[in-house]
Amino acid sequence: MPDSSGVADAELLRRHATGGDRDAFGELFRRHRDRLWAVALRTLSDPEEAADALQDAMINAYRAAARFRGDSAVTTWLHRIVVNACLDRVRRRNARPSVPMSDQLPETAMTGADVADRANVLAVRQALRELSFEHRTVVVYIDMLGYPVAEVAGILGVPPGTVKSRASRARSQLATMLADQGNQNGSEDVASTSAPRATRPIAPDPTHGKEERS
Amino acid sequence: MTTPPTDDVLRASLRAASDDFGDLPPSVIDRLDRALAEAPDLSAPPDLTPPVSPRQRAPWWRRRAAMVTAVLALICALGVGGALMTQPWQHQTSPGDAADANAANGRNKTGQDKAESKSGYTDPSEEPQGADKAMPHYDVTYTGHDYKDDTSLEDARGLRETGDKSQISTKLSRLMDDRSARDACLANLVNAFEGKPSAVDFGSYGESPAMVAVLDMAADAGAIVAVGPGCDSGHLDILGATSF
Numbered sequence: 001m002p003d004s005s006g007v008a009d010a011e012l013l014r015r016h017a018t019g020g021d022r023d024a025f026g027e028l029f030r031r032h033r034d035r036l037w038a039v040a041l042r043t044l045s046d047p048e049e050a051a052d053a054l055q056d057a058m059i060n061a062y063r064a065a066a067r068f069r070g071d072s073a074v075t076t077w078l079h080r081i082v083v084n085a086c087l088d089r090v091r092r093r094n095a096r097p098s099v100p101m102s103d104q105l106p107e108t109a110m111t112g113a114d115v116a117d118r119a120n121v122l123a124v125r126q127a128l129r130e131l132s133f134e135h136r137t138v139v140v141y142i143d144m145l146g147y148p149v150a151e152v153a154g155i156l157g158v159p160p161g162t163v164k165s166r167a168s169r170a171r172s173q174l175a176t177m178l179a180d181q182g183n184q185n186g187s188e189d190v191a192s193t194s195a196p197r198a199t200r201p202i203a204p205d206p207t208h209g210k211e212e213r214s
Numbered sequence: 215m216t217t218p219p220t221d222d223v224l225r226a227s228l229r230a231a232s233d234d235f236g237d238l239p240p241s242v243i244d245r246l247d248r249a250l251a252e253a254p255d256l257s258a259p260p261d262l263t264p265p266v267s268p269r270q271r272a273p274w275w276r277r278r279a280a281m282v283t284a285v286l287a288l289i290c291a292l293g294v295g296g297a298l299m300t301q302p303w304q305h306q307t308s309p310g311d312a313a314d315a316n317a318a319n320g321r322n323k324t325g326q327d328k329a330e331s332k333s334g335y336t337d338p339s340e341e342p343q344g345a346d347k348a349m350p351h352y353d354v355t356y357t358g359h360d361y362k363d364d365t366s367l368e369d370a371r372g373l374r375e376t377g378d379k380s381q382i383s384t385k386l387s388r389l390m391d392d393r394s395a396r397d398a399c400l401a402n403l404v405n406a407f408e409g410k411p412s413a414v415d416f417g418s419y420g421e422s423p424a425m426v427a428v429l430d431m432a433a434d435a436g437a438i439v440a441v442g443p444g445c446d447s448g449h450l451d452i453l454g455a456t457s458f
Contacts, residue, residue, distance in 0.1 A: 029246070055249050063253075092452060171224055
């Protein structure tokens with residue numbers, strides 16, 4: 001297998017689309033799958049659903065490679081396919097109410113000091129699930145994963161102003177929901193607690209949007 | 215009364231919630247690698263026909279005999295066809311012949327006249343039926359293809375083979391034969407997914423009888439949805455869906 005680690009995304013996709021180079025597509029997807037997984041998991045809040053969506057997206061991208069027109073970055077195109085796959089999952093879930101979403105990720109051992117933070121996290125997750133898909137997606141990209149508005153606009157295919165207004169409305173709804181949850185719980189004020197203690201720095205994908213645009 | 219968090223606190227909470235999600239698990243990586251390894255070659259068209267086992271070439275005498283038979287059959291067909299064309303119109307009174315006669319004379323077809331053939335079959339119910347028809351024209355095919363999963367629904371785009379209606383499960387008869395029922399189903403789908411239907415194929419999804427609808431939303435974008443026989447009866451009966 002030739003070393004394709006230094007090859008641009010667009011070239012890898014072209015090799016796959018025109019020459020059937022499966023390894024080139026594999027390398028392309030490997031480069032971005034962690035970020036794509038992050039989007040799917042946060043958008044769907046369910047590891048099983050996220051895995052299904054990511055696999056669907058990968059196969060869709062594999063098959064649709066020849067239709068990539070090059071009017072956006074390959075990563076933008078991949079992210080758009082993942083968002084569509086997630087939306088499909090949400091629609092199916094809504095259209096066919098069946099098994100409740102397994103929203104509890106595998107629990108990690110919590111120390112006493114972590115409990116409050118854990119409650120915060122669960123409250124935020126719960127509120128996030130209440131948002132509409134389009135609002136949730138914007139919050140995931142901008143506030144959870146740190147993507148710039150312009151990139152998110154490209155991924156979602158909407159103007160940057162729309163992304164900003166969705167983000168603003170989504171935050172407003174989240175704030176209200178978190179305040180309501182705090183009132184209902186009657187315990188520690190989830191909504192007005194200070195920022196959680198330990199947060200890993202979230203940096204946007206360093207390769208996102210940086211590749212050669214074809 | 216709990217006060218809503220400030221924007222900064224909310225964003226910090228979202229980042230903390232984001233950190234709580236796990237990285238891509240090795241099991242999912244393995245699954246993706248397997249799925250990619252099993253994906254069909256990109257150059258291979260979707261396989262919509264039953265596999266045909268390779269056949270050995272027939273001996274020369276059998277090929278020559280087949281050729282002679284074919285030439286004789288062609289001569290007979292031309293002779294019979296010519297004889298029929300010279301018959302007066304009044305002789306074509308049987309129901310089977312009426313369809314040909316109507317077509318030849320440019321008359322409107324009646325329900326009894328709907329002659330079907332396996333190749334180039336066009337369901338007359340797909341033709342516009344008046345100016346008040348809300349649903350735009352869409353192609354209908356009957357490939358009987360089994361769409362195994364959501365990704366294979368892509369096969370429903372650009373189908374050329376029209377298929378054989380008789381091979382489709384009778385559970386789908388209502389959606390196949392009753393245009394208003396099918397349009398009601400499509401209207402429900404358009405409400406749920408947006409877009410407009412451009413094609414409908416009858417077959418199965420995961421071996422369950424299914425109608426697969428292609429909904430065009432924008433240039434080269436849309437949704438493909440597989441629904442079950444109950445689609446027209448108020449609920450969508452969605453079996454699978456994908457975007458393109």
